[in-house]
Amino acid sequence: MPYAKPGEAALAEAVRAYAAESHALLLANHGPIVAGTSLVEAASAIEEIEETAKLVLLLRGVPTRVLSSEELAQLRQST
Numbered sequence: 001m002p003y004a005k006p007g008e009a010a011l012a013e014a015v016r017a018y019a020a021e022s023h024a025l026l027l028a029n030h031g032p033i034v035a036g037t038s039l040v041e042a043a044s045a046i047e048e049i050e051e052t053a054k055l056v057l058l059l060r061g062v063p064t065r066v067l068s069s070e071e072l073a074q075l076r077q078s079t
Helices: 009-019 039-059 069-078
Strands: 024-027 031-034
Touching: 009 024, 024 039, 031 039
Parallel strands: none
Antiparallel strands: 024 031
């Protein structure tokens, strides 16, 4: 989520809007917020957001490699 100052109404409104779409949010310069119907579900959400954040940091500045049409076709056949 984009940065907003702590305590600002804009931050609360943004969290409300994004939370309608996801159970895990990463607030710029603040950190994660997660929710779940159980502690296990919330723990899984925080683990997923932490791993995703780690990947972003590791890959920052590295160009992504797009799969070729042939590679995509192979993946589709294997499912």
